[in-house]
Amino acid sequence: MGRKILFVTTDQQRYDSLGCTGGRIARTPVIDDLAANGVCFDRAHPENVVCMPSRATMVTGQHVRTHGVWMNGVPLPLDAPTVAGVLHDAGYRTALVGKAHFEPFLDPFLRFEENRLGAHDQTSGAGPHRGFDHFELAAHGGVGLNHYARWLTREHPEHLSSYYPAIDIGTLEVNSAGGGDTGAPQVANNPIPADWYHTDWVADRTIAWLEGLATDDDWFCWMSFPDPHHPWDPPASEVGRVAWRDLDLPPGFGTSVDERAAILDTKPRHWRQWWDGELVSNYEAPARWVPATLTDDQVREVNARTHVENELVDAALGRVLAAIAARGWADDTDVVFTTDHGELQGDFGFLFKGPYHVDALMRLPLVWRPAPSTGIGAARVEAPVGLIDLAPTFCAIAGIPVPEWMEGGPLPISPAEAAAQKRERVFTEWDSRHPTGVEVHLRTLHRDGFTVTVYEPGTVHDGTEGELYDHAEDPLQLVNFWDDPVRRALRDDLVDDLRAIQAEWRTPVRSPQAPV
Amino acid sequence: MATMRQSVFVERSADAVWALVGDPASVTAWFPQMVAVQVEGNQRSITLASGMTLLEEIVTRRDDLRRFQYRLTGPLPVESHLGTIDVIPDGQARCVVVYSTDVIPHALAYVLDGAVGDALANLKAFMEAG
Numbered sequence: 001m002g003r004k005i006l007f008v009t010t011d012q013q014r015y016d017s018l019g020c021t022g023g024r025i026a027r028t029p030v031i032d033d034l035a036a037n038g039v040c041f042d043r044a045h046p047e048n049v050v051c052m053p054s055r056a057t058m059v060t061g062q063h064v065r066t067h068g069v070w071m072n073g074v075p076l077p078l079d080a081p082t083v084a085g086v087l088h089d090a091g092y093r094t095a096l097v098g099k100a101h102f103e104p105f106l107d108p109f110l111r112f113e114e115n116r117l118g119a120h121d122q123t124s125g126a127g128p129h130r131g132f133d134h135f136e137l138a139a140h141g142g143v144g145l146n147h148y149a150r151w152l153t154r155e156h157p158e159h160l161s162s163y164y165p166a167i168d169i170g171t172l173e174v175n176s177a178g179g180g181d182t183g184a185p186q187v188a189n190n191p192i193p194a195d196w197y198h199t200d201w202v203a204d205r206t207i208a209w210l211e212g213l214a215t216d217d218d219w220f221c222w223m224s225f226p227d228p229h230h231p232w233d234p235p236a237s238e239v240g241r242v243a244w245r246d247l248d249l250p251p252g253f254g255t256s257v258d259e260r261a262a263i264l265d266t267k268p269r270h271w272r273q274w275w276d277g278e279l280v281s282n283y284e285a286p287a288r289w290v291p292a293t294l295t296d297d298q299v300r301e302v303n304a305r306t307h308v309e310n311e312l313v314d315a316a317l318g319r320v321l322a323a324i325a326a327r328g329w330a331d332d333t334d335v336v337f338t339t340d341h342g343e344l345q346g347d348f349g350f351l352f353k354g355p356y357h358v359d360a361l362m363r364l365p366l367v368w369r370p371a372p373s374t375g376i377g378a379a380r381v382e383a384p385v386g387l388i389d390l391a392p393t394f395c396a397i398a399g400i401p402v403p404e405w406m407e408g409g410p411l412p413i414s415p416a417e418a419a420a421q422k423r424e425r426v427f428t429e430w431d432s433r434h435p436t437g438v439e440v441h442l443r444t445l446h447r448d449g450f451t452v453t454v455y456e457p458g459t460v461h462d463g464t465e466g467e468l469y470d471h472a473e474d475p476l477q478l479v480n481f482w483d484d485p486v487r488r489a490l491r492d493d494l495v496d497d498l499r500a501i502q503a504e505w506r507t508p509v510r511s512p513q514a515p516v
Numbered sequence: 517m518a519t520m521r522q523s524v525f526v527e528r529s530a531d532a533v534w535a536l537v538g539d540p541a542s543v544t545a546w547f548p549q550m551v552a553v554q555v556e557g558n559q560r561s562i563t564l565a566s567g568m569t570l571l572e573e574i575v576t577r578r579d580d581l582r583r584f585q586y587r588l589t590g591p592l593p594v595e596s597h598l599g600t601i602d603v604i605p606d607g608q609a610r611c612v613v614v615y616s617t618d619v620i621p622h623a624l625a626y627v628l629d630g631a632v633g634d635a636l637a638n639l640k641a642f643m644e645a646g
Binding site: 073104106107108109110111119145169170171172173283434435436511512513514515 | 518520548549564565566568592593621622623624625626627629630631633634
């Protein structure tokens with residue numbers, strides 16, 4: 001009997017959202033306890049800052065240009081190798097409960113297996129899909145081609161319209177309609193009881209799957225919460241946990257419109273163009289929302305609701321850990337908690353995400369609580385690591401050699417091991433091609449406390465633009481040193497390093513099959 | 517308006533391919549995920565495997581040009597749509613099928629174009645197997 005693996009992800013959660021990573025609002029005692037008894041990583045980056053590419057990296061252990069999911073809407077190839085497949089072949093029982101998103105959501109032709117399973121309320125097909133024996137899927141609301149929507153339709157149809165529609169069904173764009181107390185986009189009051197909200201459903205279904213296993217089964221369960229990704233519509237009964245009027249504005253928001261404008265003008269032009277409502281470069285934010293209209297109170301309300309959603313995730317995880325303990329598995333279960341990417345959440349005057357490689361989107365919470373039976377002690381690791389390292393870590397936990405096709409390595413359990421592994425850099429990239437023809441391409445390296453981003457030619461940039469941030473001097477990334485002659489040698493060194501580690505693209509580059 | 521275009525070479529004559537593609541009632545034979553079709557005049561309804569029924573208006577069916585055009589009219593939230601299929605000979609026993617999609621809203625462009633990609637691959641396999 002080997003170590004069991006509970007892999008917990010959220011969607012679109014910032015590094016600074018947890019107690020163990022410096023957050024002061026959301027109460028997250030369960031995750032904080034995992035961090036206190038495990039390894040907490042302070043510089044974990046995704047390889048891409050939107051869902052599908054990042055999740056494809058997590059499940060394959062590969063860079064974006066290897067697995068080929070280069071933007072939302074590009075499905076992970078059916079023959080892509082996965083860590084779930086490796087574990088399955090080694091005898092593990094495997095499940096994914098919650099949000100998968102290896103395949104597009106918007107699928108009226110029902111072309112994709114995840115959607116077929118959800119639409120037909122089946123937990124498995126002809127065999128394992130992407131290595132998972134069992135799927136029970138959810139997304140960001142009560143409708144869609146997923147099991148949660150089917151369950152809600154069957155059990156609580158009176159709440160089908162309780163959720164905010166994340167997609168405007170008239171335009172199929174991300175909804176820009178405002179609500180709540182401040183009219184902030186994607187904020188709404190949701191009358192659904194907390195017990196029926198998707199966070200609790202994901203935990204309930206995870207527990208049900210675990211209860212169906214034999215005591216001596218080895219298992220790998222990816223429990224994937226859709227929150228705190230917008231819409232920000234937690235159950236109304238829980239909204240009072242955090243009073244938005246009492247919140248300070250996030251330090252990255254700036255003190256005035258003029259200050260925000262001045263900061264944005266030092267960055268590549270798409271920052272300011274989006275803020276002014278002059279550019280829609282990607283699908284992941286409401287096309288009809290102009291960030292410059294974002295008010296102080298809207299930022300407070302979005303943040304408050306995000307904190308509420310994070311508290312609900314923490315409590316749900318606590319229930320699952322209790323169920324694991326009740327099965328007698330507590331000492332032999334590794335728990336890994338992270339997210340797929342961050343959220344701007346007010347920084348620089350923005351919400352949502354896009355081609356913006358700053359800590360808001362790139363610095364992620366990552367906690368690994370090794371199975372207590374291993375005797376591995378608590379540690380904090382500041383060296384850079386990536387989500388690409390998760391799949392190899394799961395192999396290492398299971399005692400399986402890391403396959404050659406995985407491009408990361410097992411996470412270090414201490415600063416000393418991080419140094420021995422020469423953990424010095426992490427690479428993130430962005431590519432998008434909007435149906436209107438707008439193309440944006442970013443390549444980013446984080447090393448030695450600096451983040452450098454180069455822009456490849458697209459329809460917005462000519463290839464000369466870039467960003468350089470010194471996190472020690474400027475932790476909020478307010479000052480772009482790209483054109484600073486004093487730092488030119490540093491910039492050149494970082495860019496050379498970035499170019500040296502860039503791999504070749506898997507060809508042919510595949511077309512998006514949906515916007516998301 | 518988002519505009520997309522895909523094409524595929526088929527190792528069969530243009531006339532043979534057009535006999536299938538130009539028949540609005542035969543779409544279920546080559547377009548995946550389409551399970552039933554009804555044609556009445558210039559109105560076509562197609563039932564998808566998902567259960568959704570697409571409503572279409574046939575705009576053009578020209579044997580001389582081997583061109584078929586249609587508009588989606590519902591239930592997808594289409595503000596404007598035109599699908600165009602051209603079958604163009606490339607010698608006596610080979611042709612190229614060009615499938616263009618012009619659509620508003622933009623968000624539908626990749627969805628429709630992705631399905632078109634499957635359909636053209638399926639059309640080629642179907643024709644060349646026969």
